[in-house]
Amino acid sequence: MLESNFTNATVPIEQLPAILNLNKQSLSEKYAPLNRLLNLGLTLFICVIAMALYFQPFFDLPKDFLNFLPFVIFAVAILGFLITWFSYARDQVKSYTLRELDLHYTSGLFFRKVVSQPITRIQHIELKRGPIERKAGLATLQVFSAGGEMHTFEIPGLPVDTAQQLRQFILQHKDVVKHG
Amino acid sequence: MDNQTSSSTLDSGDLAAPLKIKDDWQVLSPVAIFYFAVSVFKHLFSNIIYLIPAIAVSYKSVLEHPFIWLPAILAAFTLLTLFAFVSFKVYRYRLTEDNIEIRSGIFSKKHLNLPFSRVQNVKIEQPIYYRFTGHACLQLDTAGSAKNEAKLVAIKLDFAQQLKARIQNQVQKDEGDINLENLSADPAASLSGSESNKAHQEIVLNQRNLSDLVIHGITSNRIWIFLGGLAPFYNNIFDSIGEWITSLGIDLTELFSLQTHSLLEVGLYALSLTMLVMLVMVSFSVIGAIISFYGYTLSKLDDKYIRRSGLFTKHEVSMGLSRLQMVVQKQDWLDVLLKRINLKFEQSNSFSKNLSASASSSKIIVPSIKPHECQALIDDAYPDNSLNALVGNDAFSPISKRFIFRNIVYVLMPLWLIITSSTLMNGKFMISALLSVLFVGLCGLVVLRWKRWGIAKDQNFVYLRKGLIGVDYYCFPTYKLQQTQFKQNLLMKRRQLATVKFVLASGSLTVPMIDEKLAYEFIDKGLYQVESSQKSWM
Known part of the structure; x- marks a missing residue:
């Protein structure tokens, strides 16, 4: 556990990556x-x-x-x-962000909500596609953590390719590989 | 319990042999028949309880026909015995080096294969009827569903202890933790290694004696659960109680009639009756507490917490420190008065999904301890926590005062206005006055609730305070976070407030209406700690 290159310097709050200014990606135009x-x-x-x-x-x-x-x-x-x-x-304001180490999903018009899911805590992933979604070439990405089924992280209305890329990215992520 | 640990170290030489060599299918000890019978009986009984009113009503006519019910009961009994016997006959288990297999089931056969490294939780349970023969049940929980848990139904207690130690060592080894009592790959060596475990003796952290349990029974409102379960039978119960009282020669209507007695007398009767009912309820609650927590010890072996308790069925639950998700310090209003605290060590939810009974749940609860004991336990689990200092200095950031405003103006006020105006229009002044009193009381509660809310953090932990009349403190290491949620509606945005939800494996915690900046800070810092620490949540 104790590696020689271990550092634990204090990080000033201002320098932390902030969820306030996420680089938001919109969902599929079809959604x-x-x-x-x-x-x-x-x-x-x-x-x-x-x-x-x-x-x-x-x-x-x-x-x-x-x-x-x-x-x-x-x-x-x-x-x-x-x-x-x-x-x-x-639906038009729903968006997601993929950062190096976490996933975020922003939604809500009057009740704004940002859900953040660190990739290292992901247990498993599901791509869900109902008949209509299949027809439209869309997919819903579901990410499960140990937080329970109530707190399943979900991004709806992704283009299939994007969803599969996202899934691949998460599956090959070093944090998941290490802890999975 | 101490003699058991010592005996297990003594026997370890003998026990190494069966553990290692016998990797063919094994049969349980015949005592298991008892266990199967009792579990079937329990299962049946939990359904029969709904029939009790029907039986109670018709029991006279049933009693008149012994030639029907006697054979029926006999047949049921035979069936039960037969079932238990067959269950015992078909039950086989096999232990290999790092794996346990269980075959069971009469009609639907079940074959369970569980590698030790997947075991999350080991519990030892000793029902009262096993105590004479020295057997116990060993229950292995996996992280998956609560359904596919393995239970070795009747094995010798010593063997159970051995097996438990072995499985837990295996789990540790697989996780690659820094295990001080490191075991070599050879399992035999690992068992004889328990000899060297003397250096890691179990340390008893806390014990509860009977008076503590009585206090716990009084303060915890276990009785309400009990009453809730009885709800369908209220009518029958009250009727039969009424009949019983009349049969004693007490006429309630006469007793409470204002024509024959003065107001004071009736009041006194009512008071004493309420006191009597309360007394009965409280004693039920006390009995419940004693049954589940009798002989409570919390001890620590290396980095594992072990809880033992139970009057009839002895439970032993152990939890590795790394599995601990959150420490909860709960104080109800009665606890505040008596200066007692209920401390809970919470671990992942998935283990205890269908185990609600407090004695068997894998949560470790320390009932009704004194504040300094509580602090000692929290410090033991999380040495660098600063909960005590935070509480002492009242360093929690409060939530916005808009919380009071929102709840009173948007929720309570409209309700109160509508109901009082309608009652006033109908000329029921008494009711509207009562409602107004209730409204003021609820407003007071909202203020109290607001006052209790608070959040704080330090280098490694997040602390939360909430409650109404009592106070609860929640403390979790920031890196245990599973997910965070930031919520804000338009009104809150205008006031720069936000609600934060922390999702942990043991459940979620929500803090409403804190400063927006603070909320962002908590989330950003939390995510940073989860992602930078690289520590596993388990």
């Missing part, structure tokens, strides 16, 4: 529009189902429910559009 499309689709889907229920002649529904239904549809539509718009804005 935000794709999410917007999905959200819109979901909203439309719910509205169409509800409308079909309203107009269908096959079986009788309680009268109260039928009177109530148009308002629900309106509410869903408005809420759906608001959420879509909001999450589109939020």
Whole structure:
């Protein structure tokens, strides 16, 4: 453990790499529009189902429910559009940073959040790709530490190549090789 | 316990032989049948507990038909015995040089193969019925899931101790630590090396006697857990208690009726009844504390902490110092009054996922110790910590006063306004007055909460203080961090405040609304220490 070239000089706080000025990389250009499309689709889907229920002649529904239904549809539509718009804005500010020794993920419009994951504490990595992500050539990078499943570090909407490069970088990182 | 360690050193010569030579499948001692029976019974019983009300209601009619329940119980008993016997028959284990294999299971066969180097935690457990024969259970936890743990169900206590020492040495060797009692590659030598272990005698750091445990029982609100578990049966319980009281010739409605008794009398009755209930609850809690912590010793062997306790089932949990993630010093309001502290040595969460019972969990808790003992223990674990000085000088940076403002104005005030205005409109002045009192009380609690919050750091550690009426201190070495989170909403940004979350293997800690600069400093410094120290978190 005690190596001869061991030094432990005090580092002034100002000279530490700071997470305040991270060199942020944006996610794939496709990510935000794709999410917007999905959200819109979901909203439309719910509205169409509800409308079909309203107009269908096959079986009788309680009268109260039928009177109530148009308002629900309106509410869903408005809420759906608001959420879509909001999450589109939020998706656009999501970004990540890879430094030599750690990974960072910044997100949030009103509630800004920076999650920092030192590479030396990484236990294992997963690339997750659902059917839609596969179609769009996107991938989600999941990084697990001993902090538990609640604190899985996740970067969504990466282009597949970037995600694989990131994974490769982490796997070959000297800290992971040493402690893995 | 001392005689066991000494006996194990004596026997080490004999025991080296079975450890080394017998690497074919071995059978457990027949005492294991007992263990299997009891564990099945326990498993069943935890389900039967839901049937108790039904049985209680119909037990008279059940009693009238002995020809049904007698054979039923007999059959159940036979089945249980049979199951235990077969479990024992199919259970095999094999020890090789650095590996343990266990085959078990009647219907679904299980074959577990565990290299010693993957073992995170070794626990020795001695149920009360093993004490006569001198057997014990050895439980090996891995870092993975709690499911694939290995348990050697009935082996001689000495052998268990030997095996434990051997496994832990193996783990150390693999980690390439600087092991002072370094073992050569030959496992036989490692065992005879336990002779030289006399230089590394176990040092007893702390012992708890009965009075301490009584205090712990009183201060820890274990009873609420118990009450929570009983919640579904409240009706039945109260009914039967009511019946019992009436059968004693006490009429509660008469007792508490204001027509026949003065207000003072009724008040006294109510008071004494509450006291009685409290007494019963507290005594339950005390009994619980004694059961789990009876004969508590915390000792240290080299860099391993060993906790032994238990009235019926003796537990032995050991934890290497390097596994320690965080030290937590907890004081409830009663603890503050009695000047006692509960100290917890926390290690990685994944070991204790489904072990919530305080006695068997791999967390090492030292119940109700005095402040100076607590300080001594913390200093022993982390010699260069400065918690004491920080507490003494009150050197914790407080969180922003906006915390009070935020909680009162944004959370409590709207609630209070809505409810009081609606009650006032309905003319229920008494309720709204009560609500206002409650509101003021809650505001007071918010202020107290704010006052308790604090954070500090020094060269190697981060310290956190929080609490409400009691005070808890958290202290962890900065390099144990797994992940950090910086959170800030727009309002906080305007005031240059931020919330920091430290994620450790033992759980996460959040400090709300500290100065933005301070938050950045904590995170940057923390990341720097994790990445520059190159020390493993385990």
